[in-house]
Amino acid sequence: MARTQPRSGCAINAAVEVLGDGWSLIVLRDIVFGGRRHFRELLTRNDEGIASNILAGRLRNLVQEGLLTRDEVLRGQRATYSLTEAGIQTVPVMVALGAWGMHHRDTSPELTVRAQILAESPQLVADLIDELREIHLGIARPDPARPLASEQLRQAFESISKRGI
DSSP states (O other): OOOSSOSSSOHHHHHHHHHOSSSHHHHHHHHHHHOOOSHHHHHHTOTTOOOHHHHHHHHHHHHHTTSEEEOOOOTTSOOOEEEOHHHHTTHHHHHHHHHHHHHHSOOOHHHHHHHHHHHHOHHHHHHHHHHHIIIIIOOOOSOTTSOOHHHHHHHHHHHHHHHTO
16 A cells, blocks of 8 residues: 655655565566556566566556556456556656666676667657657657657667677
């Protein structure tokens, strides 16, 4: 259950109370970069092996905290999770964390390529945010002629994967 009163008025504390557990940013990462919007996709295509009860709890919390919405579905249908503007605004946080992880921890090239490209290209980050707004909020991208950020990231990942680095 979401805490109603933060431990303090510190902005960093407020963010950590929502995002600081071991899984919330991973779930958001899989939605942002993996395009996974259904429980089963998030569960089975997660590299870190999240347990179903943990995933259910994190999704519930992210909805309660206003980072995701969950569409209402009839029994037997798959619920779709969508990012809110607050959820989309975690992208720069993930970019910063990815850059830190890339420089201070052992990582694999194929799983680091996204962090490297985004850290080097503020325009690509902005394009990704615009793309996410279009997908999740229905707000058209300002320049539909620009290449999709997700496609550029996918191509970079595939290029590294094919090289076998």
